[in-house]
Amino acid sequence: MPFTLAIVGRPNVGKSTLFNRLVGKRIALVDDRPGVTRDRREGDARLGDLEFSIIDTAGLEEVKDASLEARMRAQTEEAIRLCDAVLFMVDARVGLTPADHVFADLVRRSGKPVILAANKSEGKVGMAGAYESFGLGLGDPVPLSAEHGEGINELYExxxxxxPVPVYDDEEEIEDTGEDIVDDPNKPISVAIVGRPNAGKSTLVNALIGEERMLTGPEAGITRDAISVDWDWGGRKFRLVDTAGLRKRARIDDKVEKLSVADALRAIRFAQVVVVCMDAEKPFEDQDLRIADLAAKEGRAVVLAFTKWDLVPHKGGKAAKLREEADHWLPQIKGCPVVALSAQTDQGLDRLMTEIIAARVPWQKRIPTNTLVRWLQETTDHHPPPAVSGRRIKMRYMTQAKTRPPTFVAFCSRPEALPESYLRYMVNTLRESFDLQGTPIRFHLKKTDNPYAETGRKIQ
Incomplete structure (x- = not known):
C-alpha cells in the first residue's frame, strides 16, 4: 500500500491549491470562495523522489447536525482515519483562529503523525503568521506558498x-533529487557545481568521475542543460550536477540562455552542497560573489573551489590569502571550506570531496533548546543588548526551528529596536560557540512575553 497523506484544515486555507501542485495537475477546483471542495479527492502525488497518495478534503467546520457541512466534516474525519499522516494547514495571513485550535485538537487525538503547514507565508506578514502557528502545539510549522511554490523544499524534508527511504532511479533529473532528511549512506549527496562561464565546472566534473562525460573547451557557455551524474567516492554515493555558467542578468538576452540559467538555479535549490567554482587567476569578481551569496540565501552548504590552480604563478601564501579574502567578501558564510584545485592535474580533488562531506555537518546540526537558552543568557550577560530610547531590550528565550540550514528563533521585548550590529554579534557568536563555521544561519527575532506571540524581524 502506498503512503497516504491527508490535507486538512478549515475552509479556504489553500488545501486544493497544494493538492494540485503535488499531483502536477489542476484536478481540484480552486476559488477564493470558501467551501468549494466538498468530497474528499484522492490523487497520486510526487515531491522530488517521494511518491505517495494524497487526499484533498473539505474545510473543517464546527457542526454537529445532519447538514451538508456535517457530512463534509465526516468525509474529512474518514480521510484522517485512513491516512498514514496528516498535513494540517493554516492560513498564515489570517493568523490562528479559534477553529484552528479546535481542529488541531481533533488531529492530535487521531494519533497520526502531523505536518503543520502555514500556507500563504510569502512576505513579512505571512512569516509572522507562520511563527504564530507554533501555538498550536503541533511541532515546527512549515512556511510555504502553495500558489507560488515557495517552501516546497521544507515540505519535502x-x-x-x-x-520509507526512497529508491533512486538512475534516470532521475535534477528536479527529482530533493534533499536528505536522514544521513543515510545509501542515499546520494546532491552536489551542484556552479560558477561563471568558463570557470572549469565541466572539466572538474569530468576529472572527478574519471571520464569525458561533459563537453568542455575554451569557449565560454558550452554547457546549457543541468546534467546530473551519479558517482561513488570513498564508499559514499554522490549526485554531481554540472550547470550552465551564470552571467550577470543584464547580459542575458538569449532565450536558451535564460532557460539554462533557470535550470542552474533549480539545481542550486535542490542541492545539499553547492560548489562555487572561481577562476584562481581572477577570483572574487562581482559575479562570483553574487553566485555564492545566492547559494547561501537558498540555505545550501557552500564550498568554494578555486579552479585552474596549475596556472597560478608564485603559489606561496596564495592559498592562505584566498582563505582571508573569502571570509572578508563572504561574511554570511564565514569559515566555509576553501579548496584550491586543478582538474587538469587532479590536484585537490580528494580534498574537495572531503570538504563537501564535512560541509554538511554544521548544515544539518541541531542544538538542544536548553543549551541555546543557556547560551543566550551567557551571551547577553557578557554583552547586553544596548538600551534604545532609554529602555533596555530583554532577550528571553531561544530555540532552533529547523536544520538545513540551522534556523533559530529568539524571543525578545522589542525586536524592531535591536540594532543590526547586535544581531551580527549574536550570529557570529552563535557560529563560533557551536562550530557552525561556513554554513548559512537564519536568525529570527520575535516580540513576545511567551513563545507564541507576534513575529518581529529576521536576519539571515
Missing part, C-alpha cells in the same frame, strides 16, 4: 522524515 518534513514528509521524507515520515516515509
Amino acid at each position: 518534513a514528509l521524507a522524515a515520515l516515509m
Whole structure:
C-alpha cells in the first residue's frame, strides 16, 4: 500500500491549491470562495523522489447536525482515519483562529503523525503568521506558498522524515533529487557545481568521475542543460550536477540562455552542497560573489573551489590569502571550506570531496533548546543588548526551528529596536560557540512575553 497523506484544515486555507501542485495537475477546483471542495479527492502525488497518495478534503467546520457541512466534516474525519499522516494547514495571513485550535485538537487525538503547514507565508506578514502557528502545539510549522511554490523544499524534508527511504532511479533529473532528511549512506549527496562561464565546472566534473562525460573547451557557455551524474567516492554515493555558467542578468538576452540559467538555479535549490567554482587567476569578481551569496540565501552548504590552480604563478601564501579574502567578501558564510584545485592535474580533488562531506555537518546540526537558552543568557550577560530610547531590550528565550540550514528563533521585548550590529554579534557568536563555521544561519527575532506571540524581524 502506498503512503497516504491527508490535507486538512478549515475552509479556504489553500488545501486544493497544494493538492494540485503535488499531483502536477489542476484536478481540484480552486476559488477564493470558501467551501468549494466538498468530497474528499484522492490523487497520486510526487515531491522530488517521494511518491505517495494524497487526499484533498473539505474545510473543517464546527457542526454537529445532519447538514451538508456535517457530512463534509465526516468525509474529512474518514480521510484522517485512513491516512498514514496528516498535513494540517493554516492560513498564515489570517493568523490562528479559534477553529484552528479546535481542529488541531481533533488531529492530535487521531494519533497520526502531523505536518503543520502555514500556507500563504510569502512576505513579512505571512512569516509572522507562520511563527504564530507554533501555538498550536503541533511541532515546527512549515512556511510555504502553495500558489507560488515557495517552501516546497521544507515540505519535502518534513514528509521524507515520515516515509520509507526512497529508491533512486538512475534516470532521475535534477528536479527529482530533493534533499536528505536522514544521513543515510545509501542515499546520494546532491552536489551542484556552479560558477561563471568558463570557470572549469565541466572539466572538474569530468576529472572527478574519471571520464569525458561533459563537453568542455575554451569557449565560454558550452554547457546549457543541468546534467546530473551519479558517482561513488570513498564508499559514499554522490549526485554531481554540472550547470550552465551564470552571467550577470543584464547580459542575458538569449532565450536558451535564460532557460539554462533557470535550470542552474533549480539545481542550486535542490542541492545539499553547492560548489562555487572561481577562476584562481581572477577570483572574487562581482559575479562570483553574487553566485555564492545566492547559494547561501537558498540555505545550501557552500564550498568554494578555486579552479585552474596549475596556472597560478608564485603559489606561496596564495592559498592562505584566498582563505582571508573569502571570509572578508563572504561574511554570511564565514569559515566555509576553501579548496584550491586543478582538474587538469587532479590536484585537490580528494580534498574537495572531503570538504563537501564535512560541509554538511554544521548544515544539518541541531542544538538542544536548553543549551541555546543557556547560551543566550551567557551571551547577553557578557554583552547586553544596548538600551534604545532609554529602555533596555530583554532577550528571553531561544530555540532552533529547523536544520538545513540551522534556523533559530529568539524571543525578545522589542525586536524592531535591536540594532543590526547586535544581531551580527549574536550570529557570529552563535557560529563560533557551536562550530557552525561556513554554513548559512537564519536568525529570527520575535516580540513576545511567551513563545507564541507576534513575529518581529529576521536576519539571515
